Amino acid sequence: MSESSSGTWAEIFTPRYATVTLILCLGVALFAFNAFLASTALPTAVQQLGGVALISWALTLYLVLAIMGGAGAALMKQRLGSRTALLVSAAVFLVGTLVAAQASSMPQVLVGRCLQGLGEGVVAAICFALIPELFPPRLVPKIFGMQAVIWAVASFGGPVGAGLLTELVSWRAAFLANVPVVLIFAAMVAFVVPGKTQAVVDSPGFPGVRLLAIGGGIMLVALAAVAQPLLAAALLAGAAALLVGAVLLDRRSRVPMMPAGAFWPTSVVGGGLLINLLMSMAGAISGVYLVLLLQQLWGWGPAIAGGVGAVMAVAWSFSAIVVANVKSYATRKVLIRTGPALIGLGLLGVLAGLLSGQLAMLLVGQVAIGSGFGIAFGYLNLSVMEAAPAGDRDRASALVPTTQSAGNAIGAALAGLAANSAGYASATTSGDIRSAIVPMFVLGASVAGLAFIVALRTTGLMRGQAGGASFASAE
Structure with missing residues (x-):
């Protein structure tokens, strides 16, 4: 294992890897900071827009769509190539951010959160897929270490930053804080991340049934978290059936979303x-x-x-x-x-x-x-x-x-x-x-x-x- 254990921290910041390291860190930062920004700003948004009963759905729908996007990310990367897939998903996230920030009602916020979740789910998954593609094994533990640092910073800085923006400016400003990060991320992806390297022999198609089963299963899980015990148990049983069914169906698919x-x-x-x-x-x-x-x-x-x-x-x-x-x-x-x-x-x-x-x-x-x-x-x-x-x-x-x-x-x-x-x-x-x-x-x-x-x-x-x-x- 000498080859995979000889890397140093300094190497991921050398000209050869520094830009790619920053891209992957920005992809993780979008996911990490957005989670804290939204949870801090949403209570104020609800007070202004009404619809307090919908606040939990702003988090739930984001999570469901993020998991669905992540599940289909590998097929999207295969069909479009890394660069195009990241740019498209970043654009979806950006549109969702703008929709949520400019919303005049809570249903519009929910639409924006769905788009944010879908885009960020794909971004996070493809960033992980790029790690073994762009880095030798000896540097992979350092990349995971950097990502852990980003999460730690987000856990402290996210709520503080979102709270200050919400109090001093508005809750909309807290959402819009994502915009410059997305634009920097997209610009770097356009110039650094490789495009489609080879033709796809088997066209992946759209795994609609499998994605719906995964999304439905996670939705039932989210509902179970706030249901009475007996109903929660039934919802979790239904979620297990859908998620296991999605895995089994994927194994029989000609072009699977998951590894064997x-x-x-x-x-x-x-x-x-x-x-x-x-x-x-x-x-x-x-x-x-x-x-x-x-x-x-x-x-x-x-x-x-x-x-x-x-x-x-x-x-x-x-x-x-x-x-x-x-x-x-x-x-x-x-x-x-x-x-x-x-x-x-x-x-x-x-x-x-x-x-x-x-x-x-x-x-x-x-x-x-x-x-x-x-x-x-x-x-x-x-x-x-x-x-x-x-x-x-x-x-x-x-x-x-x-x-x-x-x-x-x-x-x-x-x-x-x-x-x-x-x-x-x-x-x-x-x-x-x-x-x-x-x-x-x-x-x-x-x-x-x-x-x-x-x-x-x-x-x-x-x-x-x-x-x-x-x-x-x-x-």
């Missing part, structure tokens, strides 16, 4: 994507509920509670940077196994901190969760890219961010079902809330434990050869 064996732990690619999904599901519990619980149980304000919630993102970024210089292939496999274990232990630590009122214990749990993602995700995703055959590499790479988004949505819905079944929605005292959240965190730790078991199997399938030597730009 996706989400089935009999290969490194399938097992890696499954671990990615399960880890995201587990981490969503703390990510979605912790800030709210700190306000409910400890009486903290949004700013302090949000700062504690962001500790996970900081730990993720720091640990990703630390392990980006790992040279041993055996150590890489250890990191992939250790990540889910840390997430599970961290969730139990956060629960113990909330129940006991011990801030130090809670912070240790948050650091463990973030570190679990930071040490494992980069090498897990690199292993998926390396193991994927050349014809499946675009599909495997593009599916990574889509899988993370789907895992976050499913995890949040399962957490809500577990907590509400234990009486969280009707809890009126701190004691009732503490009792209700125990099943939620135990469920998350169990999902992380399942990810650990799959990681043991998947890393056992890995071989020590430099599979990434087949990357297009490997030297």
Whole structure:
């Protein structure tokens, strides 16, 4: 593995790679900052435009369309080429931003959010697909480390920046903050990203049924997150049927959207994507509920509670940077196994901190969760890219961010079902809330434990050869 472990941080900023690094970072920044910009500005928009009942749909529809766009991104890249696909999807995102920013009613905001989600889903997926195409394997961990840093910055700077723009200018200005970033991103893509390199032998067509099944499944998941327990269970069962059906239908398709064996732990690619999904599901519990619980149980304000919630993102970024210089292939496999274990232990630590009122214990749990993602995700995703055959590499790479988004949505819905079944929605005292959240965190730790078991199997399938030597730009 000497070839894939000799890269340095300085190399990704050399003239050869600096522009491409910036493009990929801008693509991630669009997704990361937009999530915080929208969630901060939307409450003010609702007050001005009315339609408070629609505010949750502004987030839900964005997520659903982003996952659908990400699922079809590999086929779009195959048909149009990387450059055109990114420019088209960036244009869709830009139009959605302008529609939302100029909206005179909440339904118009929803239309804009749908276009934003669709465009950004494709952008994020293609940016991931370009990593093995434009970088040799030795630099891939550094790229994932940079992306983790962007998420950490977004978790702090996004809400602050959006809040200032909303208060000092307007909520529309918070949305329009995306415009210069999109334009810079598009200009750089037009000059740097390669176009269509070869003719498509099999025209992909439009995978309408599969995309509708995926979108419908995620929509049911989103509805389950706010439904009563019995209805939520039924909605999740329907979502599972649609999502599993989409995967099975894709396997039978002449031109699939997903790599062979996706989400089935009999290969490194399938097992890696499954671990990615399960880890995201587990981490969503703390990510979605912790800030709210700190306000409910400890009486903290949004700013302090949000700062504690962001500790996970900081730990993720720091640990990703630390392990980006790992040279041993055996150590890489250890990191992939250790990540889910840390997430599970961290969730139990956060629960113990909330129940006991011990801030130090809670912070240790948050650091463990973030570190679990930071040490494992980069090498897990690199292993998926390396193991994927050349014809499946675009599909495997593009599916990574889509899988993370789907895992976050499913995890949040399962957490809500577990907590509400234990009486969280009707809890009126701190004691009732503490009792209700125990099943939620135990469920998350169990999902992380399942990810650990799959990681043991998947890393056992890995071989020590430099599979990434087949990357297009490997030297």
